[in-house]
Amino acid sequence: MSAAADIPDETLVAQVIAGNEDAFASLVTRYQRPLLRLARSFVRDESLAEDVVQDTWIGLLRGIEKFEGRSSFRTWLFRVLTNRAKTRGVKESRYVSLEADPTAGDGDDDFNHEGGWRQPPVPWTITPERLALSDEFRTLLEQALAELPPGQRAVVELRDIDGLDAAEVCNVLDVSETNQRVLLHRGRTKLRAALAARLG
Amino acid sequence: MICCREVAAKTSDYINKDVSWREWVEIRAHLLMCRLCRRYVLQMAGTVRLLRRLRFADSSTHDDAATMSTSAARQLFRSSRRPPPTAHDE
Numbered sequence: 001m002s003a004a005a006d007i008p009d010e011t012l013v014a015q016v017i018a019g020n021e022d023a024f025a026s027l028v029t030r031y032q033r034p035l036l037r038l039a040r041s042f043v044r045d046e047s048l049a050e051d052v053v054q055d056t057w058i059g060l061l062r063g064i065e066k067f068e069g070r071s072s073f074r075t076w077l078f079r080v081l082t083n084r085a086k087t088r089g090v091k092e093s094r095y096v097s098l099e100a101d102p103t104a105g106d107g108d109d110d111f112n113h114e115g116g117w118r119q120p121p122v123p124w125t126i127t128p129e130r131l132a133l134s135d136e137f138r139t140l141l142e143q144a145l146a147e148l149p150p151g152q153r154a155v156v157e158l159r160d161i162d163g164l165d166a167a168e169v170c171n172v173l174d175v176s177e178t179n180q181r182v183l184l185h186r187g188r189t190k191l192r193a194a195l196a197a198r199l200g
Numbered sequence: 201m202i203c204c205r206e207v208a209a210k211t212s213d214y215i216n217k218d219v220s221w222r223e224w225v226e227i228r229a230h231l232l233m234c235r236l237c238r239r240y241v242l243q244m245a246g247t248v249r250l251l252r253r254l255r256f257a258d259s260s261t262h263d264d265a266a267t268m269s270t271s272a273a274r275q276l277f278r279s280s281r282r283p284p285p286t287a288h289d290e
Contacts, residue, residue: 021277028273057273061280115203120236121243128246132253141254160251166218185212192247 005030009073017065028057031074034162035081040146041154042085052088056081071171075164078172124199131199144194151175152187159184202226207237211244 007026015023035056039049059080067076112118131137145153154173158164164172170180207230213219214227231238 016277019281021274024277025270025273028276029270054276057276058280061277110208111203111205115205117204117236121240123239124243124246128250132250137250138254141250156251160248161255163252163255166216181213181218185209188212188244188247189208191251192244195247195250196243 010069013064013067013073016061024061027060031077034157035077037157037161038078038081038154039085041150041157042082043088048088049085052081052085055084055088059084072168074162075168075171078158078162078164082172082174121196122200124196126199128195131195140195140198141191144191147194148187148190151179151183152190155180155183156187156191160188202230204230204234204237207231207234208240211241214241215245215248 009027009030012023012027016027032053035053036049039052039056040046043049043052056077060077063080067073071079110117110119128137131140145156148156151173155169155175158169158172159166166177166180169175170177173180175183207227210219210223210227214224219227231241
């Protein structure tokens with residue numbers, strides 16, 4: 001791990017404001033992929049998602065002096081991207097609303113009328129840790145993530161991959177705490193089912 | 201006693217340690233007796249652990265769209281600092 005990876009975001013931000021381009025390059029290295037992943041949740045067009053990320057970096061450079069530290073830098077950055085994605089996506093009619101998530105599909109069919117398992121989970125042939133040693137797990141999860149409805153995908157990515165807490169996700173996506181919990185649970189449920197289809 | 205459907209519905213919150221003390225006790229008591237729900241909760245927890253690994257797998261994979269070169273980032277930085285052209289420049 002390089003030394004730059006250990007520098008806190010807020011230190012890099014202060015350095016960027018002072019005109020340090022190395023600090024900006026470090027922020028780009030740290031956040032380019034998470035930003036692109038989140039952009040892909042909002043706009044399904046790949047080149048538009050890349051444009052949204054580029055717009056986000058430009059917006060950051062223009063507005064970084066307005067960052068007051070009331071939220072963490074990464075929350076602020078993801079929020080900038082969300083706003084840019086909405087603006088660009090709506091303008092080009094390619095924005096996918098988080099409200100478009102279907103309410104069904106969270107595993108209710110797996111239970112009988114008494115609340116017991118009708119379709120019990122089958123044992124997995126290998127453990128997640130064993131699976132993680134192969135490249136296959138990444139492909140499997142990336143494909144399953146891409147098939148999630150946009151709201152579920154965005155919440156799962158921010159919570160489980162990028163490590164934001166519930167309040168930060170609500171702030172970034174402008175969703176209620178309840179909605180965030182529902183989206184996270186449904187998304188994880190579908191991802192487990194996708195893994196079970198391969199590992200069961 | 202809560203049923204399997206309720207345990208499954210609360211699994212995500214349970215993994216996040218985002219359940220009340222009472223709910224935690226109810227779920228634990230159910231899990232002690234129900235191997236199917238134990239399996240389900242373990243698989244959900246395993247799914248979350250795999251997702252976390254995606255974050256660390258990012259740096260070891262190549263996705264051109266997801267990596268902006270350092271030189272491109274520097275160029276973007278410099279262009280943002282450049283003052284807008286004036287009549288004198290033209």
